[in-house]
Amino acid sequence: MSIIVTARDVTRDYQRGRTRVRALRGATVEVRRGDFLAVTGPSGSGKSTLLHLLGGVDVATSGEVSFLGEDLGRLSVEARAALRLREVGLVFQRFHLLPMLTAIENVELPLAAARVPRRERRDRAAAVLERVGLADRLRHRPSQLSGGQCQRVAIARALANDPALVLADEPTGELDRATSRRVLTLFQELNASGTTLVVATHDLELAAGATRRIEVVDGSTRP
Amino acid sequence: MRLAAALVAGLFHFAVPVVAASSVGGETGSVHPDGGMPQQGRVSCPDDLQVLVERPYAARAGIEAGSTIRLRSAPDAEPCPALVAGLFEPQADPSKLMGTRPRVLFHLPHLQALAGREGEVDYFTVQLRPGVDAATAARDMEPLLVGTQVWRAADVVDRASTTFRVVSRFHAAIAGITLVAGGVFLACIMVLKVQERRAAVAAARLAGIPRRILMGWTVAEAALLSALGGVAGLGVGFAASAAVNAYYQRAYDTALVFSIVTGEMVVQGFVLAVVLGLGAGVVAGARLFATDPLEQLGR
Amino acid sequence: MRTVLTVAGVAVSTAMLADMLMLGGGIQQSFGELLESRGYELRVSPKGTLPFDTEATIPGWGTLRDSVEGVVGVGRVAPVLAMSVSAELEGGEAGGSGDVTRTLGLGLDAGNRSLYEVVEGDGPGVGEVLVDARLAEALEVGPGSRMRLGIASEFGTWGRSASVRVSGTGDFVFATARDMPVAMPLADLQALSGKEDEVSFAMIRVGADADPEAVRAGIAGVADRVEVVTLAGISDKLDERLSYFRQVAVILGSVSLFVAALLIGTITAVSVSERLGVIAAVRAIGVARRRVVGDLAAESVVLATVGGGIGIGLAVVVAGYLETILAGLPGLPVAVRFFVLRPESLATAYGLVIVSGGVAGLVPAMRATGREVTELLHREEP
Ligand SMILES: Nc1ncnc2c1ncn2[C@@H]1O[C@H](COP(=O)(O)OP(=O)(O)OP(=O)(O)O)[C@@H](O)[C@H]1O
Ligand SMILES: [Mg+2]
Numbered sequence: 001m002s003i004i005v006t007a008r009d010v011t012r013d014y015q016r017g018r019t020r021v022r023a024l025r026g027a028t029v030e031v032r033r034g035d036f037l038a039v040t041g042p043s044g045s046g047k048s049t050l051l052h053l054l055g056g057v058d059v060a061t062s063g064e065v066s067f068l069g070e071d072l073g074r075l076s077v078e079a080r081a082a083l084r085l086r087e088v089g090l091v092f093q094r095f096h097l098l099p100m101l102t103a104i105e106n107v108e109l110p111l112a113a114a115r116v117p118r119r120e121r122r123d124r125a126a127a128v129l130e131r132v133g134l135a136d137r138l139r140h141r142p143s144q145l146s147g148g149q150c151q152r153v154a155i156a157r158a159l160a161n162d163p164a165l166v167l168a169d170e171p172t173g174e175l176d177r178a179t180s181r182r183v184l185t186l187f188q189e190l191n192a193s194g195t196t197l198v199v200a201t202h203d204l205e206l207a208a209g210a211t212r213r214i215e216v217v218d219g220s221t222r223p
Numbered sequence: 224m225r226l227a228a229a230l231v232a233g234l235f236h237f238a239v240p241v242v243a244a245s246s247v248g249g250e251t252g253s254v255h256p257d258g259g260m261p262q263q264g265r266v267s268c269p270d271d272l273q274v275l276v277e278r279p280y281a282a283r284a285g286i287e288a289g290s291t292i293r294l295r296s297a298p299d300a301e302p303c304p305a306l307v308a309g310l311f312e313p314q315a316d317p318s319k320l321m322g323t324r325p326r327v328l329f330h331l332p333h334l335q336a337l338a339g340r341e342g343e344v345d346y347f348t349v350q351l352r353p354g355v356d357a358a359t360a361a362r363d364m365e366p367l368l369v370g371t372q373v374w375r376a377a378d379v380v381d382r383a384s385t386t387f388r389v390v391s392r393f394h395a396a397i398a399g400i401t402l403v404a405g406g407v408f409l410a411c412i413m414v415l416k417v418q419e420r421r422a423a424v425a426a427a428r429l430a431g432i433p434r435r436i437l438m439g440w441t442v443a444e445a446a447l448l449s450a451l452g453g454v455a456g457l458g459v460g461f462a463a464s465a466a467v468n469a470y471y472q473r474a475y476d477t478a479l480v481f482s483i484v485t486g487e488m489v490v491q492g493f494v495l496a497v498v499l500g501l502g503a504g505v506v507a508g509a510r511l512f513a514t515d516p517l518e519q520l521g522r
Numbered sequence: 523m524r525t526v527l528t529v530a531g532v533a534v535s536t537a538m539l540a541d542m543l544m545l546g547g548g549i550q551q552s553f554g555e556l557l558e559s560r561g562y563e564l565r566v567s568p569k570g571t572l573p574f575d576t577e578a579t580i581p582g583w584g585t586l587r588d589s590v591e592g593v594v595g596v597g598r599v600a601p602v603l604a605m606s607v608s609a610e611l612e613g614g615e616a617g618g619s620g621d622v623t624r625t626l627g628l629g630l631d632a633g634n635r636s637l638y639e640v641v642e643g644d645g646p647g648v649g650e651v652l653v654d655a656r657l658a659e660a661l662e663v664g665p666g667s668r669m670r671l672g673i674a675s676e677f678g679t680w681g682r683s684a685s686v687r688v689s690g691t692g693d694f695v696f697a698t699a700r701d702m703p704v705a706m707p708l709a710d711l712q713a714l715s716g717k718e719d720e721v722s723f724a725m726i727r728v729g730a731d732a733d734p735e736a737v738r739a740g741i742a743g744v745a746d747r748v749e750v751v752t753l754a755g756i757s758d759k760l761d762e763r764l765s766y767f768r769q770v771a772v773i774l775g776s777v778s779l780f781v782a783a784l785l786i787g788t789i790t791a792v793s794v795s796e797r798l799g800v801i802a803a804v805r806a807i808g809v810a811r812r813r814v815v816g817d818l819a820a821e822s823v824v825l826a827t828v829g830g831g832i833g834i835g836l837a838v839v840v841a842g843y844l845e846t847i848l849a850g851l852p853g854l855p856v857a858v859r860f861f862v863l864r865p866e867s868l869a870t871a872y873g874l875v876i877v878s879g880g881v882a883g884l885v886p887a888m889r890a891t892g893r894e895v896t897e898l899l900h901r902e903e904p
Contacts, residue, residue, distance in 0.1 A: 048903065049896075057806050058896040078810065085808030093903050096803030113809040157807070169903065389850040390766075396847055397774065400538055400840065404778075407531040408785060414524045415792050471766075510523055 004165050004196055005054050006030045010063030011219075012049050023049040025219035026063075031165065031198055036191040038210035039200040045216045047200035048169050054198060055088040055167045056080040068164065085114050089158025091168035095150045097142040103129060103153045104138040107160050114161055128156040132186060148179035155186065159195070166190075168199045172206055184209045268303035269333045278310040279476040280325030286310075294327070296338045303337060313477070348376075406499045409452075413445045413507035424511060434512055441511065442504035449500025453493045460484060460492070528789045529829040532875065535782035536833025540871035541841045541861060542775035546768055548862035550761045556695060556857050557753040560636045562600065562725035563734040565756060566590065566741065567749045572759055574604060574696060579720040586745055590724070593740040595732030600636065601721040603629035603711050605673065609653075609704060611661055612668040612685060625657060626701040627671065628694075629711030629721075636695075636725065638705055643690020646706050650689035657702035658691040665690050671704070673715050684714050696855040767860065782826070782875050787882030790822045794890045801890055802898030815887045822883020823876060830875040834868050 012024040024046045031037055031054065039047050052058035053065050056072045059080075065072045068087065072080060084090075097106045107125040116124070129138060132152040142150055151171060158166050168187075172180035184206050191197055191211070201207055215222045274294070276286050286292060288309045293302035311328060335341050351360055361373040417424070424437055464482040471481045566586075568578040580586060583601060591599055607627035628637060635645055638652065643665030646652045651671065653663060663669060665688055672683035686706065694703045712718050728737045734752050741750045751759075761768070794801070804814055841861035848860045890898075 048899070052896050052899070055806075057899075058894075081805075081808045081810055083808070084806070088808070090803070090806050092799075092803055092806075092899075094799060096800045096902075098800055098804075109804070110807050110809070113807070113813060385850070385852045389848060389852075392847045392850070393844065396844055397538075397770075400534065404531060404534040404538065404781060407527055407534060408781065411524060411527040411531060411785065412788070414527060415788070418524070419792075 002033045004031050004033055004035075005065065005067045007050070007053055007060070007065045008063055010050075010053055010060040010065060012046075012053060012058065013061045022219060024053070024060075024216075027053075027216065027219070027221040029054065029214060029221060031196065033164075033196055034191070034194060036187065036197045036209075036211040037199070038207040038213045039198060039216060040202070040204075040207050040213065041216035043202070046219045047216050050216060050221070051167045051169050051198065051200050055090060055165065056083055057090070085110060086161060087164040089161065089163040089166040091151070091154050091158045091166065091171045093170035093173040095142070095147075095154045095174075097150055097153055097157075099142050102139050102141055103134060103145065103156075106142070106153055107156045110157060110161050125156070125160060128159050129153070131159070131190075132156045146179075147175050148182060151175060151179075151183060152186065155183075155190075159190070164196060166195055166197050168197065168201075170201055171199060172201065172203045177205075180206065267336055268301070269330075269336045272303055272305040272333050272337070273308040273330070274305050274333075275309050275311045275328040276307050277313050277326045279313065281307070281310050284325075294337065402495065402499070405496075406502065409445070409449055409499055410503040410506050412448070413441075413503045414510060416444070417441060417507040417511045421511070438505075438508045438512065441508040442501055445504025445507065446497050446500040449496045449503070450493070452500075453496030456496065457484075457489055457492060524789060524792075525825070528785055528825055529832065531785045532782050532826060532829025532879070533833035533836055535778045535785070536830040536871055536875045537836035537840050538778035539775050539782070539875065540834055540837035540868055541844060542771040542778065543867035543871050544837070544841055544861040544864065545844075546771040546775070547867070548860050548864075549764055549767065549858060550757050551864070552857070552859040552862050553760055553855075554753065554757045556855060557756060560695065560725065561727060562598075562636065563728045563753060564726040564738055564741065565723055565749075565751050565753075566726060566745065567723035567751070569747060569749050571749065572751070572756055573602070573723040579603070579717055579722050580724075580748055581720050583719050583721045583724075586748070587724075589744045590726070590741055593737060593744060595729045595737040595740065597727040597729045597732075599724055599726050600631055600634045601708060601724040602634075602637070603627075603708055603715070603717065603720065604722040605711070605715055605717075607704065607711075607714075608672040608683075609657070609661070610670045610672070610683075611663060612670050622672075623657065623661065625654070626697075626703040627673075627711055628703050628705045629708035630705055631708050638692035638694045638703075641691045641693055643688070646689045648707055648710065650687045650706065652690050652692050652705045653688055654694050654697055654702035654704065655691040656697075657704070658688070660702075663688050671706075671714065682714065682716075684710070686710075695857060697857075698853055698855055699849060700852055779874055779878055782829070783878040783882040786822045786825055786879040787885060789825065790818065790883040791886035793821070794818060794886045798890060798898055799902035802895055802902055805891065805895045806899060811891050814891050815884065818887035818890070819880055819884045823880045825883075826876045826879025830872050830879070833875070834872055837868065837871065838863060 007027060007029045009026050009028055010024055011022065011026060014021040014023055027046065027050055029037075029050065039050060041047050049058070053060050053072075054067075056065070056067060056075070057080075059065075059073050067083065070083070072083075075083065098109070101109070104122070104125045107128055108121045111121040111124060126135075126138060129135060132155055134149060134152055134156065137145060137149060137153075140149075142153070145153065151174075155166075155168075155171070158168075172183050175183065180203060187197055187199065187206075188209060197210075199206065199210060207213055272294070274292075276292075281287065286307055288307055290307045292305055292307060294305050295302045313326065329337070331344070335343065349360075349364075351357060357375045357377070361375055365373045427437060428434065461484055464484045467482040468480060472478065565573050566580070567573050568580050571578050587599060587601065590596060605627055606624055609623045609625055630637065638654075640652065641655045642658075643652070651669065653661075653669075658664060661669075667688040668685055669688060670683050670685050692705070694705075697703055708721070712720065726737070726741070728734045738750050738752055801814060801818075805811065841863065845859065845861045849856070
């Protein structure tokens with residue numbers, strides 16, 4: 001099984017005014033192709049920070065993050081952005097869809113940024129939306145969709161570029177129990193068809209549904 | 224030494240630049256005699272020709288009290304030497320603002336002699352006894368002085384200040400446009416402020432605070448905001464007015480006051496600002512309460 | 523709502539800016555065109571004055587004319603005597619209607635029709651006048667009517683007068699709102715006023731291949747007691763006198779531009795801060811910063827473009843209104859426009875608003891995207 005990303009003994013300090021916050025103090029993770037990894041832990045323990053480091057959104061203060069064999073710490077800001085665009089899909093708690101764009105246009109966004117031709121963009125976005133069960137909502141705007149539907153659009157957006165890794169931070173945080181279950185089912189389906197997933201969550205049901213689980217406590221990982 | 228204002232209109236050239244004979248407006252009225260056609264009579268240089276020269280021009284031309292200048296009534300006339308008896312500060316006369324010709328004051332007989340127009344004047348002014356109505360006097364006087372026109376000083380002034388009245392109207396129009404722009408700006412800011420506070424207001428409404436009170440707060444806030452802006456604007460206005468006066472008094476070398484901030488304007492400006500604020504507040508408030516509070520609390 | 527308000531605010535500011543740009547160079551341009559349309563490149567007037575400035579005259583015109591015509595490059599010389607006249611309708615009882623109108627009388631060489639366009643009838647022959655069409659209408663005269671003309675000073679009327687026949691009506695090029703001129707043969711007006719050998723100014727046409735400036739210098743050389751100016755010189759003088767309006771234009775124009783930019787900047791700043799989450803997410807996905815900034819700035823450019831477009835239309839209307847106000851300024855030819863609808867000024871105003879709107883939008887967009895993505899996410903994700 002091939003390794004997608006590894007983080008070895010990483011720390012991350014945030015400077016806030018004069019005070020320094022140590023969000024991570026020695027975290028180690030390995031994500032392999034086909035994993036469905038749940039990251040749990042108390043609030044403020046550093047789950048989001050860890051996800052950001054794994055996806056190259058942020059760089060570690062110390063330690064090494066290696067993404068498909070590439071040391072993320074050595075990449076420039078633009079190079080990391082380009083890498084994310086190609087290889088990482090991101091899902092947020094608050095969806096963060098562009099309100100003036102339709103569902104399909106939101107999904108097309110990363111494809112457009114990656115300069116995929118218009119025709120192909122349309123087709124691929126429609127196909128991904130169909131995969132998440134929204135084939136009949138292509139032309140709706142976020143305001144015309146329910147929370148669960150919005151999150152599925154956001155998941156479709158994360159899948160659009162066919163990334164090596166999908167990172168979801170608290171994807172069910174704004175959803176009710178029933179809707180959360182449907183998101184879990186979707187994740188499981190995606191994982192079954194080969195998508196690698198890392199999900200940070202407080203949702204025990206979601207965590208239980210993953211194939212592997214690590215806990216972050218006070219900035220350190222525990223298996 | 225008494226210097227009468229010279230009243231014959233003509234051109235007087237000394238050295239190279241031109242000096243026109245000055246005309247001085249009357250206090251109550253002017254009467255213009257039927258002097259027949261002006262005839263270019265024999266020009267003779269008066270002995271002891273003395274004149275006053277306008278101070279700003281004298282400064283530019285390097286003329287001082289005691290200088291001797293040469294004057295002539297026409298470009299090809301014989302020049303007459305004249306002693307500059309003194310300089311005078313030009314009256315602050317709006318109608319002379321755009322004119323660039325400096326003025327020289329003569330004894331009337333001197334100018335008449337110089338221009339070859341003995342016994343002629345262009346106009347003279349009449350001071351009426353207290354209590355006499357100028358319009359009536361003018362009407363009564365005209366038939367007595369055949370071939371003349373009698374003007375009330377007020378009419379003369381009125382004609383002279385047309386420029387300034389037009390410019391004032393222009394300013395008023397500009398002010399109107401500015402007001403529209405200011406109002407739109409204010410409404411825009413208020414809408415933004417209100418939108419920022421949507422959730423809080425929605426919560427307050429759900430908590431049972433009546434719409435009327437919330438609306439009152441919104442409107443009051445807008446009025447306060449624009450009142451503050453108005454005060455700041457008045458400050459800027461005072462400063463600008465002072466700057467305008469300083470600049471134009473220098474540019475035109477005059478004591479005329481170009482920009483006056485009156486109490487009335489202060490009140491007007493302030494009231495307008497507050498009214499505008501109230502309007503903007505109502506617009507923003509209406510917008511705020513048009514939607515259902517539950518909806519505002521949602522995503 | 524806020525978009526509508528912003529567009530409205532930008533529209534008003536743009537209108538103001540465009541109008542101020544029009545005002546800035548308008549008078550000079552329209553006056554220059556008016557002067558040039560006459561086809562005479564030089565003016566000779568009494569020293570220190572400009573044509574129509576004063577009642578000052580050039581004496582000894584016959585001699586001066588000979589020396590001016592001797593200057594190399596001088597083509598046609600057209601003298602003009604301009605002075606206040608009183609006009610009275612003739613006929614009826616007691617020889618007159620009693621209504622005396624003061625107006626500007628122009629004495630012109632035979633065949634010189636450069637100062638008016640005939641509307642009705644014909645140019646004036648000996649013993650005739652051509653009356654300003656507006657004046658003719660007010661006095662209810664037309665070709666064939668008889669009028670009595672006298673000489674008027676600034677404050678009164680002199681005795682001598684003459685009965686003349688109206689040869690026609692016309693539009694006078696330099697007519698002001700108050701002066702509705704009458705034209706008659708130069709010799710007639712000279713005789714009426716007693717200024718037998720005097721003219722107020724002369725217009726000079728320069729020969730086909732002569733340089734106006736060289737001819738100007740040539741005339742100034744032989745006639746040192748008069749002012750010889752080129753059309754550009756007159757325009758400059760006028761501009762100097764009306765510099766107030768240019769200054770107003772500069773100040774109000776910059777304020778308008780500033781207000782438009784401020785409005786767009788504020789709106790963009792607010793809408794950017796409202797969308798920080800989305801901006802952070804889009805950046806996290808890997809969309810390049812340049813692209814995000816470009817999209818945000820494009821929104822403000824759209825605001826500026828729409829608002830500015832409406833503003834340009836509004837500018838034309840407002841300029842018309844302001845023009846009617848300023849048309850009341852005394853002593854300016856009616857044909858002179860303060861607000862000249864020049865495509866350049868409209869385009870400049872539009873361009874300035876779009877550019878400054880874009881810049882005003884760019885600043886908040888740069889600020890928002892300049893922050894660390896993780897910091898934004900940390901703030902926006904609870
Ligand atoms: N951009 C930042 N600037 C400053 N401090 C930060 C920043 N991001 C995170 N932190 C701090 O780092 C610590 C870890 O934050 P993180 O968001 O990773 O926790 P979390 O496990 O995701 O918490 P939660 O479950 O509440 O989402 C917290 O103390 C947080 O306040
Ligand atoms: Mg978190």
